[in-house]
Amino acid sequence: MLEADGVVKRYQTGGETLTALKGIDLAIEPGEFLSVMGPSGSGKSTLLNLLGLLDTPTEGVVTLDGTDVTTFSDRERTDARKRTIGFVFQNFYLISTLTAVENVEVPRLLDRDPETRARARDLLQRVGLGDRLDHRPDQLSGGQKQRVAIARALVNEPRVVLADEPTGNLDRATGRTVLEQFREVCGEGVAVVAVTHDNVVTEYTDRDVTLVDGELFEGPFREVDRKMREGTLERPGGASPAAESASADLGPGQRKGDTDGSDP
Numbered sequence: 001m002l003e004a005d006g007v008v009k010r011y012q013t014g015g016e017t018l019t020a021l022k023g024i025d026l027a028i029e030p031g032e033f034l035s036v037m038g039p040s041g042s043g044k045s046t047l048l049n050l051l052g053l054l055d056t057p058t059e060g061v062v063t064l065d066g067t068d069v070t071t072f073s074d075r076e077r078t079d080a081r082k083r084t085i086g087f088v089f090q091n092f093y094l095i096s097t098l099t100a101v102e103n104v105e106v107p108r109l110l111d112r113d114p115e116t117r118a119r120a121r122d123l124l125q126r127v128g129l130g131d132r133l134d135h136r137p138d139q140l141s142g143g144q145k146q147r148v149a150i151a152r153a154l155v156n157e158p159r160v161v162l163a164d165e166p167t168g169n170l171d172r173a174t175g176r177t178v179l180e181q182f183r184e185v186c187g188e189g190v191a192v193v194a195v196t197h198d199n200v201v202t203e204y205t206d207r208d209v210t211l212v213d214g215e216l217f218e219g220p221f222r223e224v225d226r227k228m229r230e231g232t233l234e235r236p237g238g239a240s241p242a243a244e245s246a247s248a249d250l251g252p253g254q255r256k257g258d259t260d261g262s263d264p
């Protein structure tokens with residue numbers, strides 16, 4: 001549905017060229033919950049910006065439903081983004097003077113659609129905030145604010161929600177309620193891609209990938225890091241049996257393949 005093929009991103013700063021992404025191949029399927037992990041500076045935000053049609057790659061293509069969006073004009077890209085992508089951020093970015101329901105309506109304000117209020121209400125009910133419609137952000141907890149942000153991300157009926165450290169400002173328990181919400185979103189066929197440092201996220205995802213110095217590897221960071229230390233990490237594209245044992249240390253009830261059920 002949303003795909004990066006051979007994506008390279010270089011930044012020019014002064015006379016220097018920095019290659020932030022070094023040939024990324026990544027396909028996101030409808031309804032999939034994917035985490036993107038990796039050390040600071042490894043290229044996570046850069047990748048999220050490219051997948052979110054906020055930026056264009058230096059080389060390679062990003063395709064949306066098979067259409068190469070890298071050749072789009074700014075206007076076409078903005079339209080495609082609005083139709084297909086919702087964003088959730090660590091700091092929520094709610095407007096403090098607007099109520100919860102008004103915040104959810106924000107992405108649709110220019111459309112002047114009379115149905116928007118009803119849809120915003122419905123979305124807030126779905127994220128468990130039916131009794132907080134008229135509360136302003138300062139009257140909501142962190143987890144409630146993030147659920148308002150999720151409802152806002154869904155108001156344009158996106159195909160994919162891109163989340164940047166969605167649990168970064170939340171305590172463990174609250175983070176879990178937000179992650180459960182994302183699972184429900186995925187259950188409706190919307191893909192969720194979360195950039196995160198939070199290992200708890202990987203208990204909820206279908207798949208985890210890790211960026212290291214602009215290269216993408218299958219598996220959560222802790223596993224990729226361990227393989228790097230052991231010298232057993234396969235380069236991208238070299239699908240190996242080792243890479244397939246990625247579900248070995250998952251908790252119960254997870255969805256990352258049912259192959260290694262007997263592993264400790």
Ligand SMILES: Nc1ncnc2c1ncn2[C@@H]1O[C@H](COP(=O)(O)OP(=O)(O)OP(=O)(O)O)[C@@H](O)[C@H]1O
Binds near residue numbers: 039
């Ligand atoms: N606009 C820019 N101009 C120049 N260099 C940039 C720009 N944006 C990012 N970079 C560089 O590209 C590399 C990847 O940055 P990016 O922000 O994607 O990393 P990240 O994994 O999201 O890091 P963090 O976890 O700290 O947010 C870094 O070396 C960063 O300094």
